[in-house]
Amino acid sequence: MSLGVRYTRGFLLDLKRRLSFVRDAHELLEMKRDQLIREIRNAIAKLKKIRGEIEEEVEELYRDLALIHVTYGSQELLSASWIPGEKMELEILPRIIMGVEVPELKILKAPSVGENYPPHIIGLARKASNLIVKLLELAELEAMIERIAEDLRMTNVRVNALEKVVIPTYEELIKRIGETIDQSQLEEFMRVKLVKKALAKRREAV
């Protein structure tokens, strides 16, 4: 870390001001880190719940799909898969959490299977279509966690850098400059004292 060190009182004061700023920044970053951890914890708890629900639903959907496939054969299922469902519409909006931009999905039109599906497959199609909404919710949460985790990592690196490198360096530098200044002040004082003494001796001799 190059600071262009000068052993002057002005520089020392400047360094102390900078250290105070860095300490404030460190405190703020720590607060941000704690908040991000809280956000990520809540999101992970929600993710676990949704993932559990989705896993159960996917399992059920696959079971139903397998049984309908067994009963009606591949042609029936494959031909039904060609039936176009109504398109879903969604908007991706940015949301800011502690300075982290995360995507927020807004479903404008939920997916619908329409009326073209055969009666014995419509239940399965509806289940699959409802699952898409949940999968989107899961994707939104995963993206949010991913972004927050990345920012948390960066924040942590910054906090650690300030705590372990920047602040100790500043403190060390302030200490060193302070000591150097004190020493040179002492030397100056001694020099003045000696000069005074010498001048006093000369005056007495005259």
Place this chain on the structure above:
Amino acid sequence: MSLTYLICRTHGYASKLLRKDLIRELATCRSLQQLAERLSDTEYGPRLKAAQTILDFEKALAEVFVGRLSALPELAPSKVKDFIKSYLRRYEIQNLVWIARMKLGGASEDEIRRMLIPVKGVSKLDIELLIKAKNLSELIKAIKKSGAYLLPKEVENVIDFEAELWRSYYAQIFKKLSRVPVSDRQDVKNLLGLELDLVNLKICMLSVAGKLDRRLVKKLLIDNPAGASRSKLIRLLSEGDEKIFLEHFPRYRSFLMSAASGDDWLPEVEKFRIVRRFAESRKVSKFVNFFYVLKYIMDSEAEYRDLRSIAIAVHHGIPPESRLRLLVSV
């Protein structure tokens, strides 16, 4: 050719059908290869040799099934031939429905061709022409033009199209009952009535369960001259309770219970079982009887469905102990 000859040949063909215990044994297969090996000594063996995927497997099974059925009209006297052809046209309807769905989704001609059951022998339609139709409305126009099925002026969607095809099919087949020998006519009529009752009841139960729109149900229900009338079903449906159906149709209790269970696949299996049981119960006193021909068609379909079910169950890894409840003939 005489009807007696057809019936005697059918007895011969029936002896080639797989035994129940063999089908039960096949249901325990762990892989498609194992299934193909166990079927190698049967009619299916040569066709299954090259089958790699589940679709190849299904195609091979369908070919044997269709091969068996297509021999029947050739052996029948002209009157009965007319009825058999009309009866077998149910597989053509399946093809037409699949074509319609795929046309709606913009599937290519090759993709459609790969999907179809080869029922050329019984068809009145030029399937190749239908495959080449640009869209659903052109397909409907071509079918109307052929006169093979009576379709109304306006067909709203695929579901409508499917319902109208089946309506036309059952209207034709009931009309063609006059071609069946008098001694068997009532039995055949009862069989068709039973089948149609189950088709209609399945739709009603789906509606009661809230899976099907009431407006749509009215379109899907088909008039049944040998069973519960459409108006009766609509009236019962307005009660909105499945118990009403159980009260009015106690003979279909197992079917209605399966439909009420919420499993969309179970009623289909149960329907086929009931129809087959009915056919079994009509074991006729005489050896030479037309009902045997119909019974053979149903047994062939049961065998085809069961082998297909086993193959797909193996493909999905459904445990062997659960497979038996998916089969119709055991």
